Amino acid sequence: MEKIIKAKNLTKVYGEDGTSVTALNNVNLDFYENKFTAIMGQSGSGKSTLLHCLAGLDKVTSGSIYVKGVDLGSLNDKELTKIRRDSFGFVFQAFNLIPTLTAEENITLPSSIAGRKPNEEWINQIVNAVDIGDRLNHRPNELSGGQQQRVAAARAMATKPEVIFADEPSGNLDSKSSKELLTFMKSVVKELNQTIVMVTHDPFAASFAERVIMLKDGEVASDMEEPSQEEIISRVTSLSDI
Amino acid sequence: MFGFTKRPLLLIAWKNLKTYPVRIFLTTSSIILGVSVIIAANIFSESNKNAFDNLFSGVFEGIDLVVQPIQEDFAQGFGDDGGQGPISFEFRKISDKKINEIKTIAGVKDAWGDVIGFAQFIKFGPRPDCHSYNPECERETILIQNGFAPTFGAAWDTSPYASQWEIIDGQPPTNNKEVVMDSTTAEGNGFSVGDRVTVLAGAIPATFTIVGIAEFANTGSPGGASFALFDFRTAQVLLDSIGEVDFINVVVDENADINEVRNAISNIDSQGLEVINAQEAAAEQADSIKQGLDFFNTILNVFAGIAIFVGAFIIQNTFRILLLQRTKELSLLRALGTSKKQIYRLVVSESLYMAIIGSGLGVALGIGLSVVVKEGLKYFDFGLPEGPLVLTPSAAVTGIIIGVVVTIFSSLLPARKASQVSPLEAIRDSQSTPKRKSLFIRLIVGSSVSLSGLAVLFGVLYSFFRAPSLSVLQQVGLGASIIFIGISVITPSITKPFVSIFDKLYNTIFGILGKLATENSKRTPRRTASTASALMIGLTLISLANVLTTSFKAQAEKVVKEVVLADYQVSAAQIFSSPGIPTGLSQELLELEEVTELSRTRATVVGYNNRPLILGAVDKEVFDLIKTVDIAGSREDFYKQDAIGVLKFKADNDNISLNDRVTLTIPEVGKKDFIVKYIFDWTTQPPAEFFLLLDNHEFFSNESLDTEIYFNVTNKDEATKNKLDDIVDHYPGVTLRDQDALIDEANSQIQLLLNVIYGFLSISIFVALFGITNTLSLSVYERTREIGLMRAIGTLRKQIRNMVFIESSIISIFGAILGTGLGIFFSWSLIQALEDQGFTEFVVSAEQTFLWIGIAIFSGIVAAIIPAIRASRQNILEAISYE
Secondary structure (H helix, E strand, O other), rough: OEEEEEEEEEEEEEOOOOOOEEEEEEEEEEOOOEEEEEEEOOOOHHHHHHHHHOOOOOOOOOEEEEEEEEEHHOOOOOHHHHHHHHHHEOOOOOOOOOOOHHHHHHOOHHHOOOOOOOOOOHHHHHHHHOHHEEEHHOOOOHOOOHHHHHHHHHHHHOOOOEEEEEEEEOOOOOHHHHHHHHHHHHHHHOOOOOOOEEEEEEHHOOOOOOOEEEEEOOEEEEHHHHHHHHHHHHHHHHHHOO | EEEEHHHHHHHHHHHHHOOOOOHHHHHHHHHHHHHHHHHHHHHHHHHHHHHHHHHHHHHHOOOOEEEOOOOOOHHOOHHHHHHOOOOEOHHHHHHHEHHHHOOOOOOOOEEEEEEEEEHHHHHHOOOOOOOOOOHHHHHEEEEEEOOOOOEEEOOOOOOOOOOEEEEEEOOOOOOOHHHHHHHHHHHHHOOOOOEEEEEEEEEEEEEEEEEEEEEEOOEHHHHHHHEEOOHHHHHHHHOOOOOOEEEEEEEEOOOHHHHHHHHHHHHOOOOOEEEEEEEHHHHHHHHHHHHHHHHHHHHHHHHHHHHHHHHHHHHHHHHHHHHHHHHHHHHHHOOOOOOHHHHHHHHHHHHHHHHHHHHHHHHHHHHHHHHHHHHHHHHHOOOOOOOOOOOHHHHHHHHHHHHHHHHHHHHHHHHHHHHHOOOHHHHHOOOOOOOOOOHHHHHHHHHHHHHHHHHHHHHHOOOOOOOOOOOHHHHHHHHHHHHHHHHHHHHHHHHHHHHHHHHHHHHHHHHHHHHHHHHHHHHHHHHHHHHHHHHHHHHHHHHHHHOOOOOOOHHHHHHHHEEOOOOOOEEEEEOOOOOOOOOHHHHHHHHOOOOOEEEEEEEEEEEOOOOOEEEEEEEEOOOHHOOEEEEEOHHHHHOOOOOEEEHHHHHHHHHOOOOOOEEEEEOOEEEEEEEEEEEEEEEEEEOEEEEEHHHOOOOOOOOOOOOOOEEEOOOOOHHHHHHHHHHHHHOOEEEEHHHHHHHHHHHHHHHEEEEHHHHHHHHHHHHHHHHHHOOOOHHHHOOHHHHHHHHHHHOOHHHHHHHHHHHHHHHHHHHHHHHHHHHHHHHHHHHHHHHHOOOOOOOHHHHHHHHHHHHHHHHHHHHHHHHHHHHHHHOOOHHHHOO
16 A cells, blocks of 8 residues: 655644643654545544644644655645645535535635646546535535535545545534445545545544544554444543543 | 713723724724815815915015005906906006105105016026027026916015015115016026026016025015016016006004004095005905915815715724624623623724724824825925914814714614624624625615606706706706715615626636635625725716816817817917017017918906906907807998997896997096997907907007917918917017917816816725725635635635735726716716806717726725735634634
């Protein structure tokens, strides 16, 4: 399996000397292509910070991140933005879609801002997969929460990115919609050869992933391959007990 | 009244403001500007009044009484500026023998005569179009004039008590070869003591030596006028006052009774002389000038009013948006038990703080602005007296009160709306999407208002409805105002359809960014509309001014072409400061073989029914050179000895018909009867109301000055023109124009007026731009998440900036097109209304129209710079973090 992101000695400190908080402490991790990875941890464990740094949304205090060999720290804002646009896809917990654009326009937004024609065949494939074909001309406020997140997921894949970053994608959904979304995410990794890195605090959501990394106090506390939901819960419990 | 006793709320209001200085600035910027214009207008006019007061008390400093001749009744109607201009006003003067008579009266300490008249300095400079090695270069004569101020010649005061003029360099004039120059003119034109200077006084220029430079009442010269001061005898000769003076100044002994002396002097010749108290006269003169300035002040205040009006739009808009942003905070207060009323008070007291801060800053800015205006006018040689800037406390207070009242009133509606916020809003996590009230009612109301405005306007134009007690123009104005209000009401409901027109275009040009920008402006139609409205007001006025002046220019061109049949016209270069055209010029022209036909025009003031009237004299050829229309009688009869011609409008007004007898009081001749033999229309600006044939009357043929000369030539070519120029160049103060030059001149006057109007109107555009900045800043603020999301998924900073610029351009285009459309329509209506007065031309200059729309759009983009930069620098993480 191809290594797609390499994080080396990542440290992220917020604030000035006296009041500083260490969000990430010397984290070393590799992420692999065509794999669904979940990052877990409690509130304040640094999982969101890790995702933001990996996705080029935030700068690390020290250490480096290589995406396909390119050091993100060496890039300026414009280059980072282009990497996000062309190589990454994003699904956030809420407010994923531009309210004035239709579902279809939201899905093709990354290509549009890059000034490229979207790959229609590919987009049709995704749209069918997320089952929103009949909602394409609707605006976000006319879609249910589940539909909105599926549109967001479709957008994240629309440019065939190297990695899709998902930040609590099912956090606002009811259990049925949540399951649908996660099932879809799992299937695109398998069937459409996508790579997903997802942050979540929910063991159920994490159980859809092939690999689950747990963070505690900014450090990697556990790294499991193909764990069951029970294994995840027991690991979470054991970590929070300490 | 606004609940200042509720201290906690007042505190919250104050804390809110202190926490968000930018917010204060955004809201108050329009208050600041509006108030500053009011203050500047006030300072400017007060300072001028003050300066004129000083000036006039300076004119009569040390003088107790002034003796002046009683003018014929009819001449008095012309006021103090008689004797100026190409029409010779034959004012009475006083024999200089009276001076000695007055000196012998008991109680008179000293008496001396004053002679004043037209005189102008001349300098010679190189023509702008030739080079220094060409000897002809030195031949260009330049008439010296300080801006628009008049040019005078006067006698140097001979009394030791006179302190009006003070020599600052050199000495007073003592003989007919010497002159003293005022220091303003000397400094402005590089003259100093010992220089030779040519002075045009009467008809013939003569050369003098400058022996002194003088100051008037400690300023360079009164009101910027240029003064050539001669010794007494020389002044009498040059200023057409041999053996005479214009008035006599009297100084009274300290212990004598001023009224007794006054009576004693009037007893010398109570029929011919009047004696006035100098200090009272000073106050009177200052008052009459101040009234003239009041007009200027009124204009300034109108523009200040427009600025405030536009400001009110923006304040209301800004408040609404600010409160929308704070929905959460306000609903939290509501949830904690604050009543609706208290929220209302909270918001209003915030606006009160802002109003006070804004108005205060406005006063400060106004002071700065008035300095700029004053210096600006000085730069353009606009002769106004020097003096300190005066800010009266009442003006400052008025400015602040207007600012405060307008701001508070503008905040009332938004405050009411804010107080309606539900306490649940705080707990709910919703994007702040305002409830959308239907715009349909607006459309209905606005349309009916506009339609009734149209009815009022077309009612008068197509005469199916006349409002009682309104003139045609007033009704057109009323109709236009109603339409304007109607359109302002409609704008929010037409925002969507309007912007939709541009959807395709914007999508094609700017792609997804265009789509986002158009959608954003449609998302909040009210906000877009009210921001655009502010710009609409300015553009309406500008395009109104623009189309009117273009049409007036076309009108002027048409009139000149139709009416001036002559190849050339000669007239005084500056109509208010030159004595006219020496008659030698027409003689010289007649001697040229190229000149085929020539008519002179002369004019004088006579009495008719105890009122002053301008009597003109023309040659027979005038009817070939100027277009006239026969109404009654015949030209042949008009050529007879006792015949008189009357203009149609005068005949209509005074019920004069053919063969009527009119009696005129002519200064040189006395009462004389004429028979009306010819009634006609003079299609251009007529030089007089009654006309005689020039050669029939000695008092005309003996005059030394013509008002105008019209003539034809055999061949209008370069050679002829050069020949004519050679002759005309010998007569300073006289210009030769052909049809094109006449049109150019009319146009340049209209253009000057237009530029002044543009200057003032641009203030309202400036205020509107602050509105655009505000709206966009807040719109960007509202869309923090959206912009953050776009950045996260790969939108470049530059693209975010462009999106804001595009949105701004939509708002500006909306405002500019609506405003320009209204302006063009209103000017069309006005010209229709003026049809009776001979206005037929309606011309819209596409160039000017698009230029101003372009300026508006460009300014809109400039106004978007700050919001655009702010949007592009937004922290992505803050925008997408979900806490």
